[in-house]
Amino acid sequence: MIGRKQLIIEDAWCKGCGICVAFCPKQALELRDGKVHLKDDGQCITCGLCEMRCPDYAIYLVNMEE
Template structure:
């Protein structure tokens, strides 16, 4: 997984990126930029990891890594709903 200061950042595959700039224009925090005709994460600390760049990329050059966290059975998280199956 790609991280910067323990924060996840999008992965941009330079082999797929065609340099169209759609992701750069879509990023509300200006975390992305074009360099040498390819998109890069220019300001990883500004990235909100909202997925807009991934959604607008016409060649699917951007992916957002994720982690799967397995919680213990009775663990709940804020703003979560516990699902209970009925017998």
């Protein structure tokens, strides 16, 4: 994880549409069992594009300073 932001996934709200996975510029996400997961390869740059396009508000960044 880079920077002071952290990616949070709200499992129960994810409907597995795959939009965040497809448009992640670093291919840092994957679908497993119909839910989105962050891959373990440390590719996430916390750009927030997943949060902007998720129609279900199931993936988002939080500021760790708070």
